[in-house]
Amino acid sequence: MAHYFVGDVQGCFLELNALLNKVDFNPSKDQLWSVGDLVARGPDSLATLRFFHQLGESAKVVLGNHDLHLLALAAGIKKPNPKDQLQSLLDAHDLPMLTDWLRQQPLVRELPQYHVLMSHAGIPPQWDLNTLRAQSSAVSAALQSNDYVEQIISRMYHSKPAQWHQCGSSFEKLLFSIDGLTRMRYLHRDGSLNFSCKQPPELCTDNSLVPWYQASSELRNNHTLVFGHWAALMGNVPQQNLQALDTGCVWGGNMTLWHIETNEKITQKKLPRKN
Numbered sequence: 001m002a003h004y005f006v007g008d009v010q011g012c013f014l015e016l017n018a019l020l021n022k023v024d025f026n027p028s029k030d031q032l033w034s035v036g037d038l039v040a041r042g043p044d045s046l047a048t049l050r051f052f053h054q055l056g057e058s059a060k061v062v063l064g065n066h067d068l069h070l071l072a073l074a075a076g077i078k079k080p081n082p083k084d085q086l087q088s089l090l091d092a093h094d095l096p097m098l099t100d101w102l103r104q105q106p107l108v109r110e111l112p113q114y115h116v117l118m119s120h121a122g123i124p125p126q127w128d129l130n131t132l133r134a135q136s137s138a139v140s141a142a143l144q145s146n147d148y149v150e151q152i153i154s155r156m157y158h159s160k161p162a163q164w165h166q167c168g169s170s171f172e173k174l175l176f177s178i179d180g181l182t183r184m185r186y187l188h189r190d191g192s193l194n195f196s197c198k199q200p201p202e203l204c205t206d207n208s209l210v211p212w213y214q215a216s217s218e219l220r221n222n223h224t225l226v227f228g229h230w231a232a233l234m235g236n237v238p239q240q241n242l243q244a245l246d247t248g249c250v251w252g253g254n255m256t257l258w259h260i261e262t263n264e265k266i267t268q269k270k271l272p273r274k275n
Helices: 013-022 045-054 065-074 095-102 129-143 170-182
Strands: 003-006 031-034 059-061 108-111 116-119 186-188 209-211 224-227 242-244 254-259 264-269
Touching: 003 013, 013 045, 013 254, 013 264, 045 059, 045 095, 065 095, 065 170, 108 129, 129 170
Parallel strands: 003 031, 031 059, 116 224, 224 242
Antiparallel strands: 003 254, 108 116, 186 209, 254 264
8 A cells, every 4th residue: 555645735636636647546555645725726626625535535634724714614604715716616516515524534644654643734842642632633523513613613713822831721722723733834932823924934034933843842753744734835844754745736836745655755736727
């Protein structure tokens, strides 16, 4: 069995299909691991979601911030942004089935035989493995509940604590977990989350900020962390035990696939669309 990890697809289904053809991906014997953000910004979010859904157990997906936002759009909590190109998905007859499938996906997946942890944005460096598992499970339980819209989706956009140690309630911990696992890029020196800077580290002019993966972390000593979300990095991270897979396909860059058994990265440039 081959394990392939793919960066943010964001509705770029043509590029995903071309990339999988390059490696002769066979869902009967291979697995496709996605760092999330399957939808938004690209032109083919509906085809992308349908593809991952029909892969069944051959697809191992974690939720990204755009995937969670889709749940808010489908529930009428938020209004769609035309830039996201999601209207055909929101109008699709199988939207309820696809969103039900989406909310069954976790925020974190593990591949124990390779000591790999995968999330969309990264893993808060304050957490140990038990905390990571507990918080991922807690968010999944909320998303999979019958009242998930009221319990979590409608409340994701409220003000929330920026530091883990400030979370006094289980609900505040849920909100921090969603932000840390799906939106994080930089931390302040005190460990609090910052969402204002999206530049790569070499272009960030705020000396009070540090990339999350440069903060001391127990998990990074024993695991490879696979993530996407931060397209501006273009896959350039300083440690061998990090795999940054969002290389900005939707913005005109490449889509990246990492074959863990060979440690090979395969890329596909953004393809032109007919008007």
